[in-house]
Amino acid sequence: MxxxxxxxxxxxxxxxxxxxxxxxxxxxxxxxxxxxxxxxxxxxxxxxxxxxxxxxxxxxxxxxxxxxxxxxxxxxxxxxxxxxxxxxxxxxxxxxxxxxxxxxxxxxxxxxxxxxxxxxxxxxxxxxxxxxxxxxxxxxxxxxxxxxxxxxxxxxxxxxxxxxxxxxxxxxxxxxxxxxxxxxxxxxxxxxxxxxxxxxxxxxxxxxxxxxxxxxxxxxxxxxxxxxxxxxxxxxxxxxSDCITCKQHRYEFLSKKTYSMITTLCARNAVQILHPNGSKLDLKRLAVRLEKAGYVSFNSFLLRLKIDRYELTVFPDGRSIISGTTDASVAKGLYAKYIGM
Ligand SMILES: [Zn+2]
The missing domain is CATH 3.40.50.720 (NAD(P)-binding Rossmann-like Domain)
Known part of the structure; x- marks a missing residue:
C-alpha cells in the first residue's frame, strides 16, 4: 500500500x-x-x-x-x-x-x-x-x-x-x-x-x-x-444569527412529512415522480404490459418507454423520470396512465 x-x-x-x-x-x-x-x-x-x-x-x-x-x-x-x-x-x-x-x-x-x-x-x-x-x-x-x-x-x-x-x-x-x-x-x-x-x-x-x-x-x-x-x-x-438549524436545533427538512413527490430536474427537460409508498416493480412484467403503448426497453436497473415526444424511465422502486416536459401535471398524467399510482 x-x-x-x-x-x-x-x-x-x-x-x-x-x-x-x-x-x-x-x-x-x-x-x-x-x-x-x-x-x-x-x-x-x-x-x-x-x-x-x-x-x-x-x-x-x-x-x-x-x-x-x-x-x-x-x-x-x-x-x-x-x-x-x-x-x-x-x-x-x-x-x-x-x-x-x-x-x-x-x-x-x-x-x-x-x-x-x-x-x-x-x-x-x-x-x-x-x-x-x-x-x-x-x-x-x-x-x-x-x-x-x-x-x-x-x-x-x-x-x-x-x-x-x-x-x-x-x-x-x-x-x-x-x-x-x-x-x-x-x-x-x-x-x-x-x-x-x-x-x-x-x-x-x-x-x-x-x-x-x-x-x-x-x-x-x-x-x-x-x-x-x-x-x-x-x-x-x-x-x-439565530439559525433555525444549528442554534435552535429545529430540523425542518429532516422532519418533513410531505417531501416533494414531484420535482422538476435541473438541466433537463424532465420531471421526477416518486411512488407515494415506494414500490417493488417487476420491470420485466411491466415491459410486457407496456409493449403496445410504445417503444419499451429495459435492463435490471431501469425500464424505458418512449411515447410520442415523451420518454418515461422507471426504476424498480416505482420512481420515474419523465423527459419531454417540465409540466408537473403532464408528467403526473403520463405516470398515472402508464405506470399507475
Ligand atoms: Zn446554522
Whole structure:
C-alpha cells in the first residue's frame, strides 16, 4: 500500500499517519454529475476505506461534456450514473469499497443511506437536498462540503458542525423558485466543475486527516471566465444569527412529512415522480404490459418507454423520470396512465 500512496504520504500535510487514518474513513457522495464524477475519482484514488455514491439519474449524451466517469458505451447500455461510476471507480482502486445507490435522497431514506459517514460531499444540483443534508449533518455532527456550479461560476464551503456556520446560517432559506439559474438556462463549462470538486476533495482530505487549522473557513466563489476568486467571510455569521438549524436545533427538512413527490430536474427537460409508498416493480412484467403503448426497453436497473415526444424511465422502486416536459401535471398524467399510482 505504501507504494500506491507514496506521493501522498510524502506530502507534509498527510504523511504515513494521515494515510493510515484515511484508510479507515467512510465518505458519502450525494449526486454523481459533473462535481460528483471528479470528487469520486479523486476520493477513490486517495485511498479511503469506503465510498458510497448516491444518485437518482441515468446517463445522457449531454452529460459527457463534463461528467468524467462516463462514456458512450454507458449510454448505449442505458446505465444509471452510479452503476457506471461504481464499475469505473472499482477499476481505479479495488482496495476501496465502492457502494452505489440508485436513489433520490429524502427524509425517509437519509438515515439508512448516510449511516456511518465520516464526511459527506455535495454533488447535488438542488437546494432541497442540500438543506436536508445540512439538517442531518448538523444533527449528527458530521462534516459536509457544499459545492455548486453554473456557467463558469462555482461556490464551495465547508460545514463542520459546532466549528463553522451551517448552510442555513449563510443562506437562511431556500432561494425562491425561479431566482436561481440552472444549468438548463445558463449552461456550464466543465473546468469549473472539476475545480470546485477538486477543492471539495482537498478540504475533505484535511477534515478526514484532522488538519482543521488549514481548512477554508469562508464561502469560496470562483469565476473562471472572468478570472475572479473571492472568499466571502462567513466565519462570524453563526454568532450573529439565530439559525433555525444549528442554534435552535429545529430540523425542518429532516422532519418533513410531505417531501416533494414531484420535482422538476435541473438541466433537463424532465420531471421526477416518486411512488407515494415506494414500490417493488417487476420491470420485466411491466415491459410486457407496456409493449403496445410504445417503444419499451429495459435492463435490471431501469425500464424505458418512449411515447410520442415523451420518454418515461422507471426504476424498480416505482420512481420515474419523465423527459419531454417540465409540466408537473403532464408528467403526473403520463405516470398515472402508464405506470399507475
Ligand atoms: Zn446554522
Amino acid at each position: 505504501s507504494e500506491r500512496y507514496a506521493r501522498q504520504i510524502s506530502f507534509y500535510g498527510i504523511g504515513i499517519q494521515g494515510q493510515k487514518i484515511l484508510m479507515q474513513k467512510n465518505a458519502v457522495l450525494i449526486g454523481c454529475g459533473a462535481l460528483g464524477c471528479t470528487s469520486a475519482n479523486l476520493l477513490v484514488r486517495s485511498g479511503l476505506k469506503r465510498l458510497k455514491v448516491i444518485d437518482r439519474d441515468y446517463i445522457e449524451e449531454s452529460n459527457l461534456q463534463r461528467q468524467s466517469l462516463f462514456d458512450e458505451e454507458d449510454i448505449s447500455k442505458n446505465l444509471p450514473k452510479v452503476v457506471a461510476a461504481q464499475k469505473k471507480l472499482q477499476k481505479v482502486n479495488s482496495h476501496v469499497q465502492v457502494e452505489s445507490f440508485i436513489a433520490d435522497l429524502n427524509p425517509s431514506n437519509i438515515e439508512t443511506l448516510l449511516e456511518s459517514a465520516d464526511i459527506i460531499i455535495d454533488g447535488t444540483d438542488n437546494f432541497e437536498t442540500r438543506f436536508l443534508v445540512n439538517d442531518y449533518c448538523v444533527k449528527k455532527g458530521i462534516p459536509w462540503i457544499y459545492g455548486a456550479c453554473i456557467g463558469s461560476v462555482g461556490l464551495t464551503m465547508n460545514i463542520v458542525p459546532s466549528k463553522t456556520p451551517c448552510l442555513r446560517c449563510v443562506l437562511e432559506n431556500i432561494p425562491p423558485f425561479g431566482t436561481i439559474e440552472t444549468c438548463d438556462t445558463e449552461g456550464i463549462i466543465a473546468p469549473i466543475a472539476s475545480m470546485i470538486a477538486s477543492i471539495q476533495v482537498a478540504e475533505a482530505l484535511k477534515i478526514l486527516t484532522g488538519n482543521f487549522e488549514t481548512l477554508n473557513k469562508g464561502l469560496l466563489k470562483i469565476d473562471l471566465w472572468r478570472n475572479e476568486i473571492k472568499r466571502l467571510h462567513v466565519e462570524d455569521i453563526k454568532e450573529k
